[in-house]
Amino acid sequence: MMSQEQNDLMTRIGPNDPCGKLMRMYWQPAALVDELQGPRPVRPVKLLGENLVLFRDEAGRHGLIERHCAHRGADLAFGRLENGGLRCAFHGWLYDTTGQCLETPAEPKDSQLCKGIRQSTYPVVEKSGILWAYLGEGEPPAFAEIDCFVAPESHVFAFKGHWACNWLQALEVGVDPSHASYLHRFFEDEDTSNAYGRQFRGASAGTDMPMTRVLREYDRPIINVEQTEYGMRLITLREIDAERTHVRVTNQLFPHAFVIPMNTEMTITQYHVPIDDENCYWYSIFTSYSTPVDKTKMRDQRLATYALPDYKSRRNKENDYGFDPQEQATQTFTGMGSDINVHDQWAVESMGGIQDRTREHLGTADKAIVQYRRLLRQEIEKVLGGAKPFMVLDAAHARSIQGPATMDGIGPTRGWETFWMEVNVKRRRGAPWAAPVPQEIAEKVPHLKVV
Numbered sequence: 001m002m003s004q005e006q007n008d009l010m011t012r013i014g015p016n017d018p019c020g021k022l023m024r025m026y027w028q029p030a031a032l033v034d035e036l037q038g039p040r041p042v043r044p045v046k047l048l049g050e051n052l053v054l055f056r057d058e059a060g061r062h063g064l065i066e067r068h069c070a071h072r073g074a075d076l077a078f079g080r081l082e083n084g085g086l087r088c089a090f091h092g093w094l095y096d097t098t099g100q101c102l103e104t105p106a107e108p109k110d111s112q113l114c115k116g117i118r119q120s121t122y123p124v125v126e127k128s129g130i131l132w133a134y135l136g137e138g139e140p141p142a143f144a145e146i147d148c149f150v151a152p153e154s155h156v157f158a159f160k161g162h163w164a165c166n167w168l169q170a171l172e173v174g175v176d177p178s179h180a181s182y183l184h185r186f187f188e189d190e191d192t193s194n195a196y197g198r199q200f201r202g203a204s205a206g207t208d209m210p211m212t213r214v215l216r217e218y219d220r221p222i223i224n225v226e227q228t229e230y231g232m233r234l235i236t237l238r239e240i241d242a243e244r245t246h247v248r249v250t251n252q253l254f255p256h257a258f259v260i261p262m263n264t265e266m267t268i269t270q271y272h273v274p275i276d277d278e279n280c281y282w283y284s285i286f287t288s289y290s291t292p293v294d295k296t297k298m299r300d301q302r303l304a305t306y307a308l309p310d311y312k313s314r315r316n317k318e319n320d321y322g323f324d325p326q327e328q329a330t331q332t333f334t335g336m337g338s339d340i341n342v343h344d345q346w347a348v349e350s351m352g353g354i355q356d357r358t359r360e361h362l363g364t365a366d367k368a369i370v371q372y373r374r375l376l377r378q379e380i381e382k383v384l385g386g387a388k389p390f391m392v393l394d395a396a397h398a399r400s401i402q403g404p405a406t407m408d409g410i411g412p413t414r415g416w417e418t419f420w421m422e423v424n425v426k427r428r429r430g431a432p433w434a435a436p437v438p439q440e441i442a443e444k445v446p447h448l449k450v451v
Helices: 005-010 018-023 167-175 177-183 211-217 295-303 317-320 323-329 340-349 364-384 396-400 417-429 439-444
Strands: 027-032 044-046 050-056 061-066 081-082 085-087 101-103 124-127 131-133 156-164 222-227 231-239 244-253 257-261 266-276 279-288 407-412
Touching: 005 018, 027 044, 027 156, 027 266, 027 279, 044 124, 044 266, 050 131, 050 257, 061 085, 061 124, 081 417, 081 439, 085 167, 131 156, 156 231, 156 295, 156 340, 167 244, 167 266, 167 279, 167 340, 177 211, 177 417, 222 364, 231 364, 244 417, 257 407, 295 396, 407 417, 417 439
Parallel strands: none
Antiparallel strands: 027 131, 044 050, 050 061, 081 085, 124 131, 156 279, 222 231, 231 244, 244 257, 244 407, 257 266, 266 279
């Protein structure tokens, strides 16, 4: 258990909250690039508790500025895109992408009022299908050269979804390997050839055994946690028999992302971005190591669950997440359909807006959560002491953060330590794009270092 003070320290993300100060030192996903498609590229954005508006001007420049007009507070999300900026619909004040007021047309012709007016603004960059914003002070950090940022545009696809809960419990479900054997249990296995775009529905590397069977039948995993230069690596072992063991390698990417295998050919890099203290978006970047991503299929699959424009699930608290007791008795452990994102959503939203961690009782299977919380508190204290926290990178250091390596396969019970690295390296070396082999792995499997 933890104290209420510790829980507040890790969950509250306002500009004056300790965790909020930490989060503002990293780039944050603000919107999907898809959200600014169409004839009017303007979207309201709430990020880290701040009400903002995101837009693209006629020259293709992105702006993220305070949502309420500096004049009398009208909502700029309803503004007009014209004359090189976003014009308030109330009195016509015009702002460019830097937040500078360009015109105050209701004022006298010789008025100089606009020169002294500037909206709060934050830098925006486009990367891997996402528009990222930096809400901190000073120079933004460099992006780590991880796979989802190195792969070409053809081999990545981004999507997002809204969860009505605090960002921390959303992240923690991704560093909890044991829950998949229960929350995501399917009582019948499907044809794995139809698994494209769906997690836990394919077969593991090196076998034709469906992941649904692995999770269902081997539900007491051994979980190893390793500290890494980017956060944590989790190695989850499910022993099939004396000769074979299922190995799943996942990662926590500090501060609020995880990197996991989607299937044998694709990974998911998922960020958990605070909207405010009790709401968040998950942003997933799917990275393919083989063929280009079928983005139309991936998008259509997810839009079957998530409704535009806010990417909120059609299965939610108001309709009991589509719960069907007959399905729970015969098909799935939850009775909430086949989309595992809905299962996760129910789990984290059912804890409340902010989970009361003073009442929880952690076990051995929660070792990664315990270690992550320790790291998070440590880095928050660094920021409060005026130091630079973990993973705030300069350009040189960013080049050294590669991977992270993921794997999902069945290998030898004796020798799994090398097996998972060999599978990962072969996949990288076979990719049509320059997928880097992380140095620490290349050193351990030197016979696969060069094609």
